[in-house]
Amino acid sequence: MNITLVERLYEELLKIRLIEEEISYRYSEEKMRCPTHIAIGQEAAAVGVCASLNKNDYAVSGHRAHHHYIAKGGNIKKLIAEIYGKETGCSGGKGGSMHLIDTNVGFMGSTAIVAGTIPVGVGLSFSQKLKHSENITCIFFGDAAIEEGVFYESVNFAILKNLPVLFVCENNQFSCFTHLSERQPQNRKIFEMVSGLGIDSSECDGNDVIAVQEKTAQLVNKIKKGEGPKFLELHTYRWLEHCGPNYDDELGYRTINDIKKSRENDPIIILEKKYPELIKLKKHTILKNLKTLTKNAFKFAEESNFPNQEEAYENLYSEKL
Numbered sequence: 001m002n003i004t005l006v007e008r009l010y011e012e013l014l015k016i017r018l019i020e021e022e023i024s025y026r027y028s029e030e031k032m033r034c035p036t037h038i039a040i041g042q043e044a045a046a047v048g049v050c051a052s053l054n055k056n057d058y059a060v061s062g063h064r065a066h067h068h069y070i071a072k073g074g075n076i077k078k079l080i081a082e083i084y085g086k087e088t089g090c091s092g093g094k095g096g097s098m099h100l101i102d103t104n105v106g107f108m109g110s111t112a113i114v115a116g117t118i119p120v121g122v123g124l125s126f127s128q129k130l131k132h133s134e135n136i137t138c139i140f141f142g143d144a145a146i147e148e149g150v151f152y153e154s155v156n157f158a159i160l161k162n163l164p165v166l167f168v169c170e171n172n173q174f175s176c177f178t179h180l181s182e183r184q185p186q187n188r189k190i191f192e193m194v195s196g197l198g199i200d201s202s203e204c205d206g207n208d209v210i211a212v213q214e215k216t217a218q219l220v221n222k223i224k225k226g227e228g229p230k231f232l233e234l235h236t237y238r239w240l241e242h243c244g245p246n247y248d249d250e251l252g253y254r255t256i257n258d259i260k261k262s263r264e265n266d267p268i269i270i271l272e273k274k275y276p277e278l279i280k281l282k283k284h285t286i287l288k289n290l291k292t293l294t295k296n297a298f299k300f301a302e303e304s305n306f307p308n309q310e311e312a313y314e315n316l317y318s319e320k321l
């Protein structure tokens with residue numbers, strides 16, 4: 001693999017990890033007042049996929065969206081300011097962690113409703129098709145989104161219209177505290193079940209950023225050639241509690257063995273083991289730059305103002321009564 005690309009992938013993984021750790025560390029200060037769904041452990045899925053998209057390709061996501069926003073190139077200062085509820089945030093401080101958008105880099109939004117952005121993403125890809133655009137839309141969602149009816153309607157429509165869309169299911173095995181085995185029939189593989197709808201479907205180790213990048217590049221290439229929608233299931237694991245900055249290992253809904261295994265499958269360590277020499281050479285500088293980036297983003301957020309009270313009803317779906 002191209003060394004510059006490996007370096008970029010490593011830097012993006014570390015960027016997400018550092019920012020997520022800083023959010024978690026500072027959360028108890030109670031200056032960030034929105035619920036946050038931290039993506040530590042799932043960085044490689046976002047980084048690998050987004051590395052195979054370009055700026056003009058679109059992406060949408062759900063409640064756990066920081067890693068997608070960052071990997072798609074979203075502005076970091078605006079991300080942190082948004083979580084702080086400040087007017088300089090990417091959604092003007094009115095959205096919080098679960099409602100992120102940065103149209104400058106094709107990150108077209110995230111929402112808290114599980115599967116809510118799946119039809120939005122399909123609509124975006126329909127618009128790309130109608131405009132004869134060369135770009136595609138990537139829709140990120142979790143394994144629980146497969147349990148929503150709108151997922152099937154959206155995939156059906158995408159197949160019917162041969163849309164330029166990549167569905168990415170980040171399978172971390174859990175919907176909040178409930179494991180897949182308690183929600184879906186035994187031995188079902190999501191990507192196999194989805195392929196029954198008539199869409200080209202595959203799976204990949206979602207903790208191996210190189211594997212994800214290469215797999216996505218193949219799929220994106222096919223989609224851009226007009227071969228229609230694709231579905232990709234990425235196997236990964238969430239390290240922290242479902243929502244919030246803490247570990248919840250003591251709750252008992254995940255086995256100690258699985259938790260231990262997830263640390264062995266740390267996406268950062270996997271990449272470091274593949275390219276030990278390169279990483280030894282670059283790690284210090286990359287970390288130093290990222291620490292500055294993170295520090296500046298939090299300073300920017302803290303120093304920004306809250307939105308004006310008079311603007312409370314602007315940019316909302318419903319009109320002021």
Ligand SMILES: Cc1ncc(C[n+]2csc(CCOP(=O)(O)OP(=O)(O)O)c2C)c(N)n1
Nearest residue numbers: 064112113114142143144145172174175176
């Ligand atoms: C339509 C809908 N139903 C239920 C919820 C409550 N809820 C929030 S997150 C979540 C679990 C989501 O799991 P998954 O989609 O796999 O993503 P993950 O949290 O694992 O990243 C649920 C059930 C919701 N936000 N929207």
